[in-house]
Amino acid sequence: MFEIKDIHVAADKNEIVKGVSLTVKPGELHAIMGPNGSGKSSLSYAIMGHPHYKVTSGSTKINGNELLDLPVNERAHRGLFLGFQYPHEVPGITFGNFLRNCANSFEGNNFGVADFYSLIKEKLADLKLNEKFVGRALNDGFSGGEKKRSEIAQLAILKPKYAILDEIDSGLDVDALKLVADEIEKIRKTNKTGFIVITHYKRLLNYLSPDHVHVMAGGQILKSGDKNLAEEIETDGYEKFIK
Ligand SMILES: Nc1ncnc2c1ncn2[C@@H]1O[C@H](COP(=O)(O)OP(=O)(O)O)[C@@H](O)[C@H]1O
Numbered sequence: 040m041f042e043i044k045d046i047h048v049a050a051d052k053n054e055i056v057k058g059v060s061l062t063v064k065p066g067e068l069h070a071i072m073g074p075n076g077s078g079k080s081s082l083s084y085a086i087m088g089h090p091h092y093k094v095t096s097g098s099t100k101i102n103g104n105e106l107l108d109l110p111v112n113e114r115a116h117r118g119l120f121l122g123f124q125y126p127h128e129v130p131g132i133t134f135g136n137f138l139r140n141c142a143n144s145f146e147g148n149n150f151g152v153a154d155f156y157s158l159i160k161e162k163l164a165d166l167k168l169n170e171k172f173v174g175r176a177l178n179d180g181f182s183g184g185e186k187k188r189s190e191i192a193q194l195a196i197l198k199p200k201y202a203i204l205d206e207i208d209s210g211l212d213v214d215a216l217k218l219v220a221d222e223i224e225k226i227r228k229t230n231k232t233g234f235i236v237i238t239h240y241k242r243l244l245n246y247l248s249p250d251h252v253h254v255m256a257g258g259q260i261l262k263s264g265d266k267n268l269a270e271e272i273e274t275d276g277y278e279k280f281i282k
């Protein structure tokens with residue numbers, strides 16, 4: 040299980056996340072919905088280990104083992120993955136080399152260039168990304184939608200135990216949205232990955248089947264429910280949940 044317990048996060052000495060708890064079981068999909076500035080990205084960064092986001096109290100465990108004492112790469116090796124809201128452009132390192140090195144840093148993997156190429160080619164095809172992406176610099180000049188699909192290709196290759204996807208739907212047209220959602224559901228079924236999917240809009244949830252939906256505002260989870268909660272947000276907006 041992935042257990043987030045009473046997490047508080049501060050950036051620049053401001054408390055942004057004020058006590059969030061969430062338990063994700065293998066293969067479960069939780070959606071966190073909330074207006075801009077709720078602290079959704081800060082929560083994700085802090086859990087993954089971004090140095091600007093300090094966890095001031097609380098714990099985050101995978102199968103009972105604390106992650107917060109570990110450096111980012113170790114958190115990844117324990118099975119945590121973060122799909123960024125704004126993936127960074129990294130000129131000078133190709134998408135293929137980056138991902139092959141990431142994959143090979145996991146115990147038991149030793150992909151040669153050719154093996155990896157066939158693997159990634161298949162994933163790129165699933166996501167309707169041209170195979171030339173392998174040789175392009177990571178996210179450099181990718182469109183918004185291509186960056187998001189590249190995050191999903193990374194997820195599909197790395198097969199984490201738990202994945203946080205921060206606004207993976209932003210910048211995606213409806214066809215790409217469906218491809219991305221299908222890939223998420225596929226990984227969920229085959230690998231039993233547990234997901235926290237952060238989104239503003241219900242439209243992504245038209246293609247995914249969340250087990251739990253949470254409303255987050257002002258650094259806290261204000262309400263949790265099932266898929267009907269997303270419908271309620273779509274109809275009534277976030278205002279009614281905010282005291
Ligand atoms: N590095 C930072 N330093 C100071 N304030 C920050 C920092 N990052 C985010 N914040 C503030 O924290 C609040 C929540 O931001 P964010 O986590 O990005 O929300 P969301 O992802 O829900 O839109 C915002 O008011 C934002 O300005």
Ligand SMILES: [Mg+2]
Pocket residue numbers: 079080081124205206
């Ligand atoms: Mg955000």
